[in-house]
Amino acid sequence: MSLQCSSTDIGTHGPKARLGVGTHPNGWIQRDRWGDMKVQDAEGKIDLGRRLRIAHVITRLINGGADENTVHSCNWAAQGGHDVVLLHGETVLPEIIAKVDPRVELIGVPGLTRSISPVSDMRALLALTRRFRALNADIVHTHTSKAGILGRFAAWAAGVPAIVHGVHIVPFVNVGVAERFAYLALEKLAAPVTSAFISVSEGIRDLCLSAGVGHPDKHYVVHSGFDLDRFRNAGPPDGWRDLLRLTPDAPRPSVLLMIAAFEPRKRHTEFLDAFNKVAVRLPDAVLVLAGDGPLRSTVESRAKRLGLERQVVFTGYRDDPERLIALADLCLLCSMREGLPRVVMQYLAGGKPWYQRCDYTRG
Template sequence: MLLSGGYMKIVHIITRFIRGGADENTLYSCNGQAEQGHEVYLMYGRENHADILGRLHPDVRPICIDALVREVSPVKDLQALLDMGLRLRKIRPDIVHTHTSKAGFVGRLAAMFSQSPIIVHGVHILPFLNVGPMERRIYLACEKMLSPVTDAFVDVSAGMKTECLVNRIGDEDRHHVIPSGMDVAAFQQAEPLSEAELAVMAEAPVMGWADAQVMLMVAAFEERKRHVEFLDIFARIVAANPRACLLLAGAGPLEPAIRARIEALGLAGHVRVIGFRKDIARWIKTAQLCILSSEREGLPRVIVQYALGGKPIIATDLPGIDFIVQNDVTGFRVDTVEAMERPINLVLSHEPTSERLEQGVRGIDLSPWSVSSMNERLEALYADLWDRKIGPRQNGAEAFPAVRQA
């Protein structure tokens, strides 16, 4: 299975390939490895978006597994397992790298049954956190069942690693914290939107853009992001800060419920749903304050993007988020959505606090989140796994040389 010159066959598997954080992480991993000359395949489920598929490197080979769906479905899950297993037997990869919970479960089983020599799982989120007792037991059992066949776990944050170890999923030696790569410079160097641009892209709030205190939340419109719950809190924030304006950037199935709640609370003059934005770096730069009310995630990429934009952050506490959101230094972490009200009011009403938090954010070293850093660390991990699981590389070649041999 060793390719000419030390190159590898790598198969990435992800449940959905849309526009979320795990999806972009996978995109950049695939593209970086293809650029290095590895033979890269991407298996993804039926829920996918053409725009992110269009961003794949031309040499990445996409494979849609139609039966791979996010919800639990015994029939479809079995179909997906069989489909993946047959394809993996044909491809005969050196490494199978799964991402997200469902693909992590089905994909690792398929890799095991097809006798793939190296199996890696990316821990972007843990399904057993912040769920009911029965769900927690089931998800934990699944993760523990697959732990022995997983050669390495790639954790997006130290918090994810800690949660795994506390719950006895894998051991210390198999967990590797590799931050999720992104275009660091694009977020740091972005220019804020002008009032004229805002007028074109989003209807002005009742107080006008010049006077608005702009808050931004970037999150898929899904229940676990808790937009609807936050809107109830935002209504109270508006009562205390009449110039407050909330921008909701994202897309997803919860959008009708979000819009209905905005109307029901009388917030139409203070909230703007701006949809999915390819220029989100500029919207971050435009905001005075960035927020996230998620119930469960790994370290969300958007939290890092907020920090790259130099903005104070108020967010619900999530595993690993404390590296970025340091209480009263770069922002505030809170235990509940309801607890977001007080620190938001403080930042909006007290300019010295806002300025101090901005200064704190600018002091964070965010270089580990570059795409190049992520791919270099993945390359080193793969090389180590190769040496331990497969054996010395062909002809004594260094780990995956930069030019494919003829």
């Protein structure tokens, strides 16, 4: 994985770096104390001058930050002329699939699910091991907690020369005692077979190190990159009045926006309870909830029970978050925990004030 500089991207070690796979797709770049860039090549196990076989593994392919980062990394490697495979679990959304470069081969992994299931997990572990051997992969880059554990053990069993784990969020922080113990123990077991850890923030890296996961020399930070100009220069959606369900002569209301997948960690239902109190004081305010996910119908039902149908707009998944941010007066995020949330960086890039009530993992 390499770091490529761009005038419009956010990345590591400064505001103009971006994670991608290009000039040095099987190394990772860090700055030495003089600020120069240097590449480490998986301890000399890989020939940098040839076309590489790179396998990425992720638990789900949904419309989240980790998924977008994974797809960007796959696309950069494929555009650099390398053979890239993206192995994914059973939960897949068509919107994220549409963003994958046609040169990237997509392979579903039976049994790879987010929930812990010994039978399914063993099935996925064996399937990944067989697949890595068949691919004769030079590099395996894992993403997210479940795929990170199973993928690294499978890559080690298959004899993959370089095993990289992308740390988008720390699984053993702000969770129950049993879950913390299980994930921390597994992370420590997987650390010796991990060639490098790539965290999305210094805080995430420091949490791993303070918990004893991996050696400091194997930890790197690459911030979550995106096109800043896309958000700086955006205007509201063309049909914003229809989106907000306004009559032609109605004045523009105050708009609150939260862009987040509808899943328990994002705490939509809890936020609706709080917004219900705000709505009493600001009856003309409109809350826009953008995104999709398994809890969307539950949140919609909650809004209806609270009598907020008029003031809450569910947009579903949209591929123009920059336009929604341009429309908003205040942007929100209420996650139970986060690493370095891309959406908050996008709020800031759009120049909008934002409010968070999140238990960030020091991201």
